[in-house]
Amino acid sequence: MKQRDDIYERRLIWRHRVGLCFEWLCRLATMGALAMLVLLMGSIFSSALSPGRGSGLAPVSLTEISKTHEVNGNLTYAVSKVVGGDFCFKSDPEEKIKSFSSADVRDGKVVFNHNGKRASPLFDLTVREISPGKEPIGKFKDVGPGHIPLECPVPDVHPPQPAKPWGWLTWNFLTHGNSDDPLQAGIMAGFWGSVWLVGLTGLMVVPTGVGAAVYLEEYAKPTSLTKFIQLNIANLAGVPSIVYGILGFTVFSRMFGAFDKQETIVSLTFLQGFGFKPIDIALPLGPVILSGACTLALLSLPVVIITSQETLRSIPASLRHAAYALGATKWQTIWHQVLPASLPGILTGVILSLSRAIGEAAPIAVIGVAAHLSFAPGRITGISDLVQNPDKLLRAPFDRFTALPTLVYSWVNEASPNFEHVAAAGIIVLLATLLTMNGTAIFIRQRFQKWNRW
Amino acid sequence: MSGSQNKISVPNDGSTRPNGAASLRRRFSWMHVREQAIHFILFCCALLSVLTTVSIIYVLITESVVAFPPNTAFFQVVSLHEFFTETRWTPQYAEEQQHFGILPLVTGTFLITGISAIIGLPVGLLIAIYLSEYASPNARKWVKPVLEILAGIPTVVYGFFAIRFLTPMLIVPIFENWLGMTVFGKNALAGGIVVGLMIIPMVASLSEDVMRSVPNSLRESGYALGSTKFDVSSRIVVPAALSGIFASFLLALSRSIGETMAVTIASAGFAKLTLNPLAQIQTMTSYIVDVMTGEVVSGSTVEKSLYAVALVLFMITMVMNLISQWVLSRYREVYQ
Structure with a gap:
């Protein structure tokens, strides 16, 4: 036992x-x-x-050499940038770089290496700045293999970057458009593109999403159609964002291929009545803000409907009964009682789903948005510009654009190592934007919870 | 309410009916019209979601299965047999060397999904058990918002993390320097790990919801019979919530199948039929992004192949979502 x-x-x-x-x-x-x-x-x-590779010894990426012109069989190659010792070469796919695999900038000289040993290029190589008309800053003659390694003085085109407290997140970065040069690249165009995108998406998704939620919660009887719509919404919320991208590309950007290449032009002349210049819109729309916003609106619609429905469900029935008892119609009850009471919850849900949409890179990339743009949508340069030309505000939705996540995606994919830091700085701007939006949502939730009357 | 809208006063039209009934008769009133119009508009808003589904299906079907006569659909050029049995996916080659066999893309997708499942599902479930059974209310108050932050981070950021941190600082030192294997700059492992990270908050919050909705009486009866906390959570709560947990797993897996940007940045390169997690792979989603961000000839087979791939993707995720919706609704019926 x-x-x-x-x-x-x-x-x-x-x-x-x-x-x-x-x-x-x-x-x-x-x-x-x-x-x-x-x-x-x-x-x-x-x-x-981090300070980045702004000075001193830096490897030269030889993947980006471009053949600029060919004179008497002599190939001249342009180094598109000499930035603090960091070279960017553009590459012609047909041309093979045979004799060297990397190069260093040492003591103001370019030294080409092959398999760790010094090497000379098999062709003439002219190093010059990208801007035309500038004198070449160094020349390499074709001396054939096995010859003395070539060295070439490199002038200090850009002085080494001094260490800054904010690293790559500088004022310059925030106020400039994108560029091939990591030191010049900025996020301004992407930021305003994203702002426009979110604004238009919100304008489209709030009325439709809340309307659908009100219908499903307040009007719909539990018929099989309602059940189907409900199931469909839950299902749409799980469709991959890239499928929405394909949808947006076909429907909004390409318009089923119904129009020839940007040749059909619709002129919005009725705007003259409001004192604006008429706007010409080329069809199909192409990758403009409007098609991006429509895609994102479809993407966030199911989430907005689901969160709004949850909020509407939490409104006590007594509120509705009281309004009906006083003789209000159904819509009067909804508009004056139910919606104001559920506004904070709906707003929170909308902001959260919009902040999801702003971070989506896939659908935006799929509709064909390019990352290299360096101007804000509508080419709006500032508030004073907007006051002078208010019609730019109407033109912006039909302008090409780039967005924050698209820029980050393109920077992450860049070969030049300095773009890693640019991408990180871009991510910080993106996260800060998201944090601001989520912070607003939390603030609204905290602030208005006190107003609840039950 | 304004006075003009109050038209329920009884008309004295000399009819034989009692006056009370006259007010109940349906009569024309602008307010009624307005109510009906609003009802209709709201119904249209609700129908918009159905329209979205219909247009997704329409777009995918017309480009890949049957097209209107002047155009040809993808499956009219490439046979279904080739699509599902061919092991090469080489749309970037010249016409005669092009092969459209979706197997490499599907393998790549499921490789990523498998790695993410190995990481994301157990960790997510453990976090859910911790939150619903062990955590103090104070700890829950802190952990849940942080998980929400993890869920709200854009996928490009995860991609950056994978290719600039995980691969060079974690995967290369362990697998290449220590174990001596070849690691590609873009590898499936890094992508799978970040997708696993991404689905953790989803699994955790969904599973926690279903575990918390397990009635307390079940737990209490377990304790009354002398069970420890571990017994209760592993033998009562988890089995009781199993269908809900299963549904959350399915939703998470469908999310990781549809995950695009992180995978494109971290793992995607050349489509090859391989199960080596240290090699480059191509998933269905990243193939679409790769083609669309490059030059694509309008109306070419390559462009149509996008729609075929998207159709397969849509079908897989839809079936998984439907099953998990069904399981969740069954679960709610049992406990609520």
Whole structure:
């Protein structure tokens, strides 16, 4: 008997130990997820704040050499940039770089290496600045393989970047458009593109989304059609964003191929009545803000409907009954009682779903948005410009654009190593935008919760 | 309410009916019209979601299965048999060397999904158990918003994290320098890990919801019989919430199948039939992005192949979503 008790006790102790281990495993998993978040943020900030490869020894990427012209069989290659020792070469796919694999800038000289040894290029190489008319700053003659390695003085085109407290997140970065040069690239065009995108998406998705939610919660009877719509919405919320991108590309950007290449032009002359200049819109729309916003609106519609429905469901029935008892019609009850009461919840849901939409790069990239634009939509340069030409505001939705996540995507994919830091700085701007939006949503939720009357 | 809208006063038209009934007769009133119009407009808003689904299906079908006569659809050029059995996906080659076999893309997608499932599902479930069974209300108050932050980070950011941090700082030192394997600059492992990170908050919050809706009486009866906390959570709560957990797993997997940008940045390169997680792969989503961000000839087979791939993607995710919706609704019926 005693032995049996012993076994039971031992088992009990073991179960207890297993339980403790399991509890700590759960804690560890939670900690791990949080640690990953810290790691992610850390890697972004350290990359954005690091000085980058602005000076001293720098490898030259030979993947980007471009053949500029050919005279008497002599090939001249242009180095598009000499930036603090960091070269960008443009490459012609047909031309093979045979004799060297990398190059260093050392003591103001370019040294070409092949497999770790010094090498000379097999062709004439002219290093010059990208801007035309400038004198070449160095020349390499074709001396054939096995000859003395070539060295070439490189003048200091851009002085080495001094260490800045904000690293790559400079004022210059925030106020300039995109550029091929990592030191000149900025995020301004992407930021305003995203602002326009979110504004238009919100304008489209709020009335339709809230309207659909009101219909489903207040009007619809539990018929099979309602059930189908409900199931359909839940299903749409799980469709990959890239499928919406394909939809947006076909319907809004390409318009089913019904029009020839941007040749059909619709002129909005009725705007003259409002004192604006008429706007010419080329059909199909192409990758303009309007088609991007329509795509994102379809993408965020199911989420807005679902969150609005949840909010409407939480409004007590007594509120509606009181309004009906006073003789209000259904719409009067909804418009004057139910919607104001559910406004904070709906707004929170809308802002959160819009902040999801702003970070989506896939649908925007698929409709054909380019990253290299360097102007804000509608070429609006400032408030004074907007006051002088108010019709730019109407023209902007029909202008080509680029967005924050698109820029980040293109920078991450750039070969030049300095773009890593630019991408990190861009990510910080993107996250700051999202944080502002989410902060607003949380503020609204906290602020208006006190007003609830039940 | 304005006075003009109050038209329920009884008309004295000398009819034989009692006056009370006259007010109940349907009569024309602008207010009624307005109510009906609003009802109709709201109904149209609700129908918009159905219209979205219909247009997605229409676009995908007309470009890939049957097209209107002047155009040809993808499956009229490439046979279904080739599409599902061919093991090469080489649309970038010249016409005669083009092969459209979706197997490499599907393998790539499921490689990413598998890696993300190995990482995301258990961790998400453990976090859910911690949140619903072990965590103090105070800890829950802190952990949940942080998980929401993790869920709200754009996918390009995860892609950056994978290619600039995970691959050079974690995967290359471990697998290349230590174990001596060849690691590609873009590899499926990095993409799978970040997608796994992405689905953790989703699994955690959905599973936690279903676990918390398990009635407390079940837990209490377990404790009354002398169970430990571990017994209760592993033998009562998790089995009771199993269908809900299954649904959250399915939703998470369908999310990781449809995940695009992080995978494109971290793993996507050349489409090859491989299960090596350290090699470049191509997924269905990243193929679409790759083609669309480059030059694509309008009306070419390559462009149509996008729609075929998107159709397969749409079907897979839709089936998974439908199953998980069905399981979740069954679960709600049981416990609510």
